[in-house]
Amino acid sequence: MAMTITEKILARAAGRKAVRPGDLVDAAIDVVMCHDVTTPPAISMLMEKGIDRVFDPEKIVVTPDHFQPAKDVKSAELHKRLDDWARRHRIRHYYKLGRAGVCHALLPEQGHIRPGEVIVGGDSHTCTYGALAAFSTGIGSTDLAAAIATGKLWFKVPASMKFVLNGSLGPGVYSKDVILAVIARIGTDGALYQAMEFTGPALGEMSAEARMTITNMAIEAGGKNGIIAFDEVTRQYLDEHLPMSLRGSKATEAISTPGSSEIAAPAGGGRAMTGQYTVFESDGDAEYTAVEQFDCSKLEPMVALPHLPSGGVPIGQCAGGKMDQAYIGSCTNGRIEDLRIAAKILKGKEVAIRTLIVPATPVIWKQAQEEGLFDIFYDAGCVISAPTCGACLGGFMGVLAEGEKCISTTNRNFVGRMGHPKSEVYLASPATAAASAVEGKLTDPRKSL
Amino acid sequence: MAKAHVYNRDHINTDEIIPARYLNTDDEQELAGHCLEDLDKDFVKKVADGDIIVAGEDFGCGSSREHAVWAIRGAKVQTVIAKTFARIFYRNAINCGFYLIESPEATEHINDGDEIEINYETGVVENKTAGARIEFKPLPDFAIEIIKDGGLLEHIKKAM
Secondary structure, eight states, X not given: OOOOHHHHHHHXXXXXXXXXXXXXXXXXXXXXXXXXXXXXXXXXHHHHTTOOOOSOTTSEEEOOOTXXXXXXXXXXXXXXXXXXXXXXXXXXXXXXXXXXXXXXXXXXXXXXXXXXXXXXXXXXXXXGGGGGTOXXXXXXXXXXXXXXXXXXXXXXXXXXEEEEEESOXXXXXXXXXXXXXXXXXXXXXXXXXXXXXXXXXXXXXXXXXXXXXXXXXXXXXXOSEEEEOOOHHHHHHHXXXXXXXXXXXXXXXXXXXXXXXXXXXXXXXXXXXXXXXOOOOOOTTOOOSEEEEEEGGGOOOEEXXXXXXXOEEEGGGTTTOBOSEEEEEHHHHOSHHHHHHHHHHHTTOOOSSEEEEEOSSHHXXXXXHHTTHHHHHHHHTOEEOOSOOGGGGTSSSSOBOTTOEEEESSSOOOTTTTBSTTOEEEEOOHHHHHHHHHHTBOOOGGGGO | OEEEEEEOOSOOBHHHHSOGGGTTOOOHHHHHTTTTTTTOTTHHHHOOXXXXXXXXXXXXXXXXXXXXXXXXXXXXXXXXXXXXXXXXXXXXXXXXXXXXXXXXXXXXXXXXXXXXXXXXTTTEEEETTTTEEEEOOOOOHHHHHHHHTTSHXXXXXXXX
């Protein structure tokens, strides 16, 4: 029976030969991602129900990111609950402040994502990991609790939609523009309950990181997961990054400090100590509910106008709109190549509005610093933040006042998303955000190339 | 009698249901105090025990925060009737043992303030004020089982 890559991965995880869209399956989970907002309530539920256990301390990856460093007393309490639990259960891959980063940038970077696996996380943008040919989806706290305790979850096998990305992206146009164009076409519920499978020659020209920007926003079209098949680009990324998790993270060393020797990392063995993974691909005659073609060579830089991610229009239709702030970061566009793109435009210029640069992980932060990007950002008048989700969700570090407008490389522009309910968020690529920061208004980045 | 609070709009998202600035707590009563704050800041003053929220398509889109379900449940809302629900919100509600009603007619036959009676077994929403009747397809059996057990964790505990 012909199956899509999503169906094959779920069949494997459910121990079945085949599954069809609509089937209910119990899938074994390979990795559970935990952060500081949705995990503490999951921990409380498990304790309350008397099932305070973890199915496998090697397969749970923990990083505080939304409100870290703690923004106030209440979020510090969330971090404390997370910390107590991670130590108590000897979670091996626990990234504490100093090694913690925005989860969806951190997990692939640290080698926790492998093709063919089922990954769940207590965060809607967990769909990001599908860029590495894995099935990956966001869940709430109760599901998270169940996954932590049992290593299993029920899933309804999603039908798949195929998005064929043809042609080559022109200068100044990036993967963010592609996904904004996709969502503008199909709407915020255009892929509701479905898998979004991306394919086509334009993907072949994108790095694994650029692809993550695309799968990251699958949820903004209502998708259950976004997925991209394995290729040479994936292989190279994995060759570079899988060894990070095999070594054991520095964070593990940090929690084994004197006085807490009882929480030393468990001895190796099992999945975490091997670099193996399984590659699945869609059959040629697999079924799709729809096939959408995109000509990437005709694509222009896109801006999603408030208040929905589907509000994307070509920059030509909105250029000149005045902004108050630019935000370059997040799980969508806070990776090193995003910072390089922004730096290229900001070099030798000065920003006209408040501009925040938020490297998504400590590794990215260090890399940007070593490459001299921080000098460029400083000289341009930007502020550089610690890795955090921060203002992307209106948490802290750059929230907006009433009536303010922000050009942002993030993924959501809902009402009140980055601050006051009467503030506005405009979603765009790092290039468009940087060019707009310089001009103080929505600006076509192709002018600055 | 349950009163309907109608928001005749699509894509009411999790940031409107419970803004992220309140996610530094998971206390249900505290969250309930901010329920729908960025959509209708008077909602919490108007809502009474057992009332119903009525909305258009894609209700609950956005974040995976179960805090959105907790805020609504904490505000003592009985159920949400919407044309469609976003996936994670829908799943979270089932996992919490909170019944949702999906009906394409949701906003057609219910006006703000109408008095509503729901029969969950037969799948009928009766609008006492307008004299209208909406039939809905009850949740699938596996979801009802989870809800009857009092949520996913109680459900899986049974199998442990």
